[in-house]
Amino acid sequence: MIFNRRSLLAGVTALGGASFLPGIAHAKGSVIATTYPGTWEDAYRTVVAPMLKKKDDIDLELAPLFAMDQIGKAKAARGAPPFDVFVLDPGPRIVGLEGGLFEKFDATKLGNLSKLPAGFTDDVGVHVSAQVVGIAYNPKKLPAPKGWGDLLKDPWVSRLGITGFQTTFGTSSLIELSKLFGGSLTNVDPALVELKKVLPKIAAVGLPAAMPGLFQQGQCDVMYTNTQTVATLKGKGVDVEFVKPESGAITFFTTMHIAKGSGDIGNAYKYLDLVISKEAQEALTKPPYNFLPVNKDVPLAADMPMKNLDEMANYVQHDWAKINPLRAAWIEKFNKEMAK
Known part of the structure; x- marks a missing residue:
């Protein structure tokens, strides 16, 4: 029997993410990208x-993996990566960079490079989506909170839903909450102390993926989250609004990177160029997906907390090189202390 990475990928998906095998030949006219x-x-x-197939006659094979699973698969492959392109948030991006998992990136190979704001590419990858993090609340049940500290007060605390450090938005939000009580980028203990004080009042504690559903079901009416989640809930008819905290909204960018040893770097660049194109970015901003674009020619939705991407330069950003070494311990501590 002859195998290629495409057939192997289908098998891996069916097996629920079993380990990829190294050294599998790449199918011509395709690119394998994580998502x-x-x-x-x-x-x-x-x-x-469909856009990539129509434009370049390239088959896009998707490997659905969370960020650190992508890193783990690539490391285990020992130089024969099971996919061509990573998609990563800031923390895992740094882990991949430190592990030497990315090809050197040549931004001049992107035909749409001029449509990106300055600084949206570097020598390892390209920004493909923006994220803005703040507070979501149900305006029919609660007044608008002004900032992170309001979440621990009535009437919000009794309708609050919280999640831990497993996600970028959760980690970022808890860092900002901690700063109000003497904490810092690398010290989140004050946030956990204050949350524990009000834990009996808190409406819901859940995994990140569960929070939108808990909000939609009315099990909580205020939570920290990103604008994409708020737009998705609105699209489902949920009463929800986004608040930019008075200390500033948080922003970060999702990036894509070509895997070191990719079987078809040429197709990978064509894929990335399409991803940042006006056509693709504009389509991804529409419901039910509600992505925040990085292409300057794509208008932002009217309910976004900014009028243009340049405003995000003034938003709160975090140094994930300092966060990464501490994050596993934070996850463990949150899970232990915040269980209800």
């Missing part, structure tokens, strides 16, 4: 894959 499970996978399968 986050859920909205990202649906969007890229529905929107981007």
Whole structure:
């Protein structure tokens, strides 16, 4: 029997993410790219894959994996990566960079490079989506909170839903909450102390993926989250609004990187160029996907907390090189202390 990475990928998906085998030949005319499970996978399968096939006659094969699973698979492959392109948030990006998992990136190979704001590419990859993090609340049940500290007060605390450090938005939000009580980028203990004081009042504690559903079901009416989640809930008819905290909204960018040892770097660049194109970015901003674009020619939705991407330069950003070494311990501590 003859195997290639495409058939292997299908088998891995069916087996629920079993380890990839190294050294599998790459199918001609295709590119294998990771994608986050859920909205990202649906969007890229529905929107981007048909565009890539039509534009460049390239088959897009998607490997739905969370960020650190991508890193783990690539490291285990020992130089024969099971996919061509990573998609990563800031923390895992640094882990991949430190592990030497990315090809050197040549931004001049992107035809749409001029449509990106300055600084949206570097020598390892390209920004493909923006994220803005703040507070979501139900305006029919609660007044608008002004900032992170309001979450621990009535009437918000009794309707609050919280999640831990497993995600970039959760980690970022808890860092900002901690700063109000004497904490810092690397000290989140004050946030956990204050949360524990009000834990009996808190409406819901859940995994990150569960929070939108808990909000939709009315089990909580205020939570920290990103604008994409708020837009998705609105699209489902949920009463929800986004608040930019008075200390500033948080921003970060999702990036894509070509895997070191990729079987077809040429197709990978064509894929990335399409991802940042106006056509793809504009389609991804629409419901039910609600991505924040990085292409300057794509208008932002009217309900976004900024008028243009340049405003995000003034938003709160975090140094993930300092966060990464501490994050596993934070996750463990949150899970232990915040269980209800």
